[in-house]
């Protein structure tokens with residue numbers, strides 16, 4: 001049977017935890033040095049750190065000894081403090097579900113599911129990381145396009161949504177089961193959606209078929225009172241139930257809908273037939289797409305064939321994703337499959353992609369490979385747990401300014417001009 005999904009209750013960590021602690025702990029050893037070497041220097045040598053009010057400690061038990069905070073700040077902006085503080089707090093709150101390793105590569109948490117890890121060996125998650133690291137960029141500071149007066153324009157309009165830069169929150173579900181219940185479902189989505197709105201982009205909600213109706217309603221209400229600025233992620237529930245979920249998304253004016261078709265393999269574990277997830281035919285997909293005027297994206301595309309099937313069903317866009325390596329072991333990384341998919345789709349619909357987006361330069365890389373925008377999953381979870389709404393806004397603002405700096409360095413004046421020519 002397929003391992004349980006994002007909403008499964010907590011499991012005890014196994015004996016391999018020692019090895020994992022070694023892997024992540026050794027990465028944290030001398031964290032000040034590690035942070036400045038391993039974690040991108042792009043993180044804002046000249047960014048202005050903002051002060052972040054971290055959530056109260058009241059509900060957080062003292063971290064276990066092995067989770068003790070490193071003596072120096074670590075994390076993307078550890079050098080200057082603000083994002084580093086958010087990450088440090090996140091580690092205290094999320095441990096042992098997430099160790100907030102300086103390099104989030106899926107090694108220390110392999111197989112930790114529920115939690116943050118990839119399924120089984122964790123190789124699919126690790127491939128997302130590795131394949132993105134292998135993308136090389138061409139430095140063109142003498143590009144003849146930009147100077148100190150003409151800065152790159154990072155903004156974009158995607159599927160009718162104006163964004164400060166082409167990155168949005170990836171749908172995340174099973175908040176209590178995956179993250180240990182230190183923040184309520186509603187507070188988590190307030191942080192994600194509110195923080196992304198503050199940063200000029202879209203938040204999102206995820207789904208798990210076990211969610212009671214009142215929980216779903218409260219979650220979608222968060223979209224409503226944030227002006228609809230979020231993606232409603234809906235699992236491949238049965239048609240009637242899926243259409244009920246579409247109506248809920250419509251009632252709060254959600255900006256976009258995704259179906260994570262890659263959750264299809266999880267149907268073995270659902271006791272409730274009314275909400276049981278499973279695969280869809282193209283005809284079934286078409287029925288769902290046409291049931292709403294909200295732009296409908298098919299998430300979980302890893303081949304050109306599936307991309308064309310989604311386009312044939314009328315999807316407004318696709319999301320190249322292997323669900324963070326949580327649905328099938330041993331898949332390639334998304335950066336590996338994206339170019340062939342983009343070539344086949346050939347501009348018919350916008351392509352989003354996710355997989356280990358951490359820095360602004362990651363956004364640039366995925367766009368150079370053919371995406372119109374990216375979704376950010378685990379790193380935003382950490383920002384939400386470490387700094388609430390402010391932490392999420394800070395993380396997204398930081399990523400936007402890194403993206404702008406990277407655009408300068410490859411000579412891209414605007415988002416439209418990012419293409420394969422920036423690849424080395």
Ligand SMILES: Cc1cc2nc3c(=O)[nH]c(=O)nc-3n(C[C@H](O)[C@H](O)[C@H](O)COP(=O)(O)O)c2cc1C
Nearest residue numbers: 170171172173178206207260323324355356377378
């Ligand atoms: C804990 C967890 C829960 C998730 N829940 C959902 C979900 O409900 N719906 C969905 O479409 N994707 C879900 N995903 C997948 C993410 O949307 C995203 O595809 C994946 O995490 C890859 O992005 P990342 O590498 O930035 O984390 C989940 C991922 C994680 C780690």
